Amino acid sequence: DRRDAMTTLTRARHIAVRMGRAAMVIPASDPKLDDVLAWSEQAHTQGYRVVMASEAARYEELRGPK
Numbered sequence: 001d002r003r004d005a006m007t008t009l010t011r012a013r014h015i016a017v018r019m020g021r022a023a024m025v026i027p028a029s030d031p032k033l034d035d036v037l038a039w040s041e042q043a044h045t046q047g048y049r050v051v052m053a054s055e056a057a058r059y060e061e062l063r064g065p066k
Helices: 005-019 033-046 053-057
Strands: none
Touching: 005 033
16 A cells, blocks of 8 residues: 555654664655655754664664663
């Protein structure tokens, strides 16, 4: 089920809050991609950290001590 970029972002944010991390794939042709990119530029102000997929996949190794 393909969702638009903003729906994907909303879902990823919900998952990130619940699980500590989330990933999303958005096609370059999505008309709302610019909105997601604009959000990513200020995501840190909402407590999110945007990372490369390889870093998200190695979450346990990279998160540091508890």
